[in-house]
Amino acid sequence: MEAEQAAAANTAAGQPAADAKPRREKIVVDTPDFSDYSGILIVVEQRASEAKKVSWQLLGEGRKLAQKMDTELMALVIGSDVGELAQEAIYRGADKVYLCDSEELRDYRTRPYSRICLHVIATVKPEIVLMGATYVGRDLAGAIATHLPTGLTADCTQLDVDENRLLLASRPAFSEKMLATIMCKQYKPQMATARSGVFLALPRDQSRTGEIIPVPAQMSADEIVTQVLKFLEQTEHVNLEDAEIIVAGGRGLGGPEPFALLQDLADALGGVVGASRAAVDAGWIGHDHQVGQTGSTVRPKLYFAIGISGAVQHVVGMQNSDVIVAINRDPDAPIFKVANFGIVGDLFAIVPAITKAVKERRQLPFAAKPAAMEAVAATSG
Numbered sequence: 354m355e356a357e358q359a360a361a362a363n364t365a366a367g368q369p370a371a372d373a374k375p376r377r378e379k380i381v382v383d384t385p386d387f388s389d390y391s392g393i394l395i396v397v398e399q400r401a402s403e404a405k406k407v408s409w410q411l412l413g414e415g416r417k418l419a420q421k422m423d424t425e426l427m428a429l430v431i432g433s434d435v436g437e438l439a440q441e442a443i444y445r446g447a448d449k450v451y452l453c454d455s456e457e458l459r460d461y462r463t464r465p466y467s468r469i470c471l472h473v474i475a476t477v478k479p480e481i482v483l484m485g486a487t488y489v490g491r492d493l494a495g496a497i498a499t500h501l502p503t504g505l506t507a508d509c510t511q512l513d514v515d516e517n518r519l520l521l522a523s524r525p526a527f528s529e530k531m532l533a534t535i536m537c538k539q540y541k542p543q544m545a546t547a548r549s550g551v552f553l554a555l556p557r558d559q560s561r562t563g564e565i566i567p568v569p570a571q572m573s574a575d576e577i578v579t580q581v582l583k584f585l586e587q588t589e590h591v592n593l594e595d596a597e598i599i600v601a602g603g604r605g606l607g608g609p610e611p612f613a614l615l616q617d618l619a620d621a622l623g624g625v626v627g628a629s630r631a632a633v634d635a636g637w638i639g640h641d642h643q644v645g646q647t648g649s650t651v652r653p654k655l656y657f658a659i660g661i662s663g664a665v666q667h668v669v670g671m672q673n674s675d676v677i678v679a680i681n682r683d684p685d686a687p688i689f690k691v692a693n694f695g696i697v698g699d700l701f702a703i704v705p706a707i708t709k710a711v712k713e714r715r716q717l718p719f720a721a722k723p724a725a726m727e728a729v730a731a732t733s734g
Contacts (some may be wrong), residue, residue, distance in 0.1 A: 385502065387541040393419050394427045394479035394542070396470060397442055398489055400461070402435050403691040406595060407485030407549035409445045412550040414481060416446040418514055424480070425449060429465055429473055429568075433459035436565075443563035446555045451477070453568040460581035461489050468571035474501070479542050481520050483512070486546040494546045503540040509547045510650065510669070520545065525646045525669075530732075549594045550650040550673065591625050591641045593649040598624025598656075601634055601644055601671070605660025605681060605700065609637035614704045615659060620710040624655070631668045645670035659700050663688030680704065 360410040392598045393415045397408040412428065419426040428447040432454065439452040453469050468560035470493065473686055474482065482497075486508045498505035506522035511532065513521040519536050520543040526533035537543045593599060600619040612626060619626050627649075628642040645650055645667040661667060661681075665684055671677070672691050679692035680700050689695040694701055711717075 385540075390478040390480045390541040392425045392427050392431060392477065392479045393422070393481045393483065394474070394477065395432045395442075395447070396482065396484040396490075396493070397428050397438060398485050398487060399430070399432050399435055399438055402432065402438065404438055404441065405487060405549070406554070407490075407547070408442075408486060409554040410549065410552040411483050411485065411547060412446040413555040414512055414547070416555060418481070418512065419448075421514055422480075422518055427451065427479065428479065429453075429470065431469055433457075434485075439565045441557075443561050443565070444557050444559055446561075447563055449564045449566065451566050451568050453570060455570040457572075457574040457577060458570060460577050460584075461493075462577060462581065462689055463492055464579075465570065465577050466493055467500070469568060470497050471500055472571050473568060474542060481514075482542045482544045482565065484546055486548050490546050494544060498544055501542070501544075503542060503544055504535075504537045506535040506537075506545040509545050510551050510646075512545065512547060512552075519629045544546055544607065548650045550652040550670075553652075553673070569667070591627075591639075593625060593627055593642070593644060593651050596625045596651065596675075597654045598622045598675075599627045599644070599651060599653045599671075600624055600657040600659065601627030601629065601642075601661060602638075602659050602666070603629035603661030604631040604635070605662070606632065606637070607660075611660075611701070612638055613703070614708075615657075618657070618711070621708050621715065621717060622655070625635055627651070627656075627671075628673060629661045629662075629664070658688050658692065661688055662675050662686050693702045724728060 389492050395408065395411045395415050398405040415693040417424050425448040426446060428442040428450045430442060430450060430452050433456050435454055436452065439450040440449045451473050458465060484494055491507065494505055506524060508523045509522045511523035515521060519538060521534050521536060523532045523534045600615045600622070602615045606612065615626050626642055627644045628638045630643055630645050630647060632638055633643045640648070643649065646669050647666065648670060650670045652673045654675045656671050658677060658678045658679045660681065668691055677692045678694045679688040680696045680703050681688060682697065682699060684697045
């Protein structure tokens with residue numbers, strides 16, 4: 354009893370009791386002042402002085418965001434002999450272009466490129482920084498965000514801004530079943546990478562004028578540890594993102610052999626073969642052919658959806674195609690809701706007929722390939 358009275362007396366006097374737990378001090382972290390940050394910066398990705406399509410697409414989307422925020426749209430071009438790309442960025446929507454043109458920057462390497470980006474961001478202080486969700490873009494964005502007091506939303510399929518100038522970066526989540534919108538409320542710049550083929554590039558306008566500002570390289574050649582000896586082109590890789598015509602197949606093909614029919618049609622049209630996730634998961638064709646949220650997001654001039662039911666996961670990846678032609682035996686297949694033209698029937702009769710008509714129109718010799726004939730025979734039997 355005396356001990357309890359003593360503890361109470363100590364507590365009342367402002368002295369902690371012997372068995373009392375020490376209080377945790379509340380740590381308050383002051384948010385830096387970002388009031389002088391303004392503008393949107395697009396990092397233009399290039400290889401061999403040729404820009405990736407996603408860069409022009411982001412300039413198109415960036416133009417919309419800049420108008421909504423009443424701010425300027427800027428671009429950053431890094432490389433060697435890329436002066437023409439800086440001017441092209443202005444034609445594609447940029448108000449101002451920062452250009453770092455140096456021989457040691459001919460090939461992409463993380464450290465020299467990230468140093469330049471960090472220098473420009475520290476100097477220009479943009480509110481938003483965007484780049485493509487490519488192999489290079491993902492690597493570069495991650496390296497930059499690591500050195501900045503900010504976050505990074507990767508692989509976005511939707512971009513917007515709210516009334517408080519916050520970037521609303523949306524990306525697939527929960528096994529691609531919904532979109533998660535992510536915001537960075539307290540720090541700048543707000544950073545995101547975006548998929549190719551999702552946004553629409555603006556028409557090239559040579560009447561546009563803008564300012565090109567030279568930026569010095571931040572590392573000399575002898576400071577760069579890594580060296581690029583040569584590039585080995587992966588000739589068998591399918592480039593869906595840049596394809597203007599895609600002939601895609603799904604579960605309705607019934608197996609891997611019928612993809613020979615699609616390849617025959619794609620060859621006649623000068624296109625490439627795509628596939629749904631179901632066909633890829635079944636092992637009928639490689640993952641580099643997959644169109645959809647977990648594959649490539651595409652925007653071709655012509656898209657054939659053959660034997661594809663039209664699951665949301667697939668539709669999101671191809672719904673922005675200029676013309677969509679769906680071929681399916683089921684008249685109620687969801688794919689017909691997004692198609693410009695729909696054909697209900699047996700794809701094993703329809704696809705060869707289309708191929709023959711295309712070759713006759715283009716005056717190409719028509720002779721069904723053995724693999725394609727075997728696929729039709731196997732399925733018909």
